[in-house]
């Protein structure tokens with residue numbers, strides 16, 4: 705038997721350590737949480753995607769009484785971004801979340817497995833790593849790529 709490690713380096717940053725572009729993306733994701741429709745989970749999530757045409761596309765989670773019919777903020781943003789600008793490559797994504805009490809999650813929130821899979825496909829289309837910014841209360845985790853969030857990912861062969 706052989707073993708190998710899959711490593712992930714996460715940079716934990718304060719807001720003042722972000723670039724201006726990253727700060728704008730984080731602010732846009734945070735603003736998007738206020739447009740969430742989450743009467744069932746009461747968990748407000750916002751995502752913002754920076755494209756290589758400098759557009760930022762935001763999305764929020766949209767729930768439904770038929771629960772699986774809802775969709776996460778990340779996929780709301782990703783699907784709209786690619787349908788609106790199919791030629792534009794993803795460059796970065798920021799994700800923020802808060803409860804109904806308006807407090808940001810203490811720990812940065814990470815995308816679910818389905819969103820990681822979807823975002824990975826757009827990263828593959830981009831042909832370059834898509835930076836991932838996970839926002840928490842007073843801190844941001846910066847990951848180098850979507851692929852880093854999904855080790856041993858399923859991709860086309």
Ligand SMILES: [Zn+2]
Nearest residue numbers: 776815816819
């Ligand atoms: Zn998700």
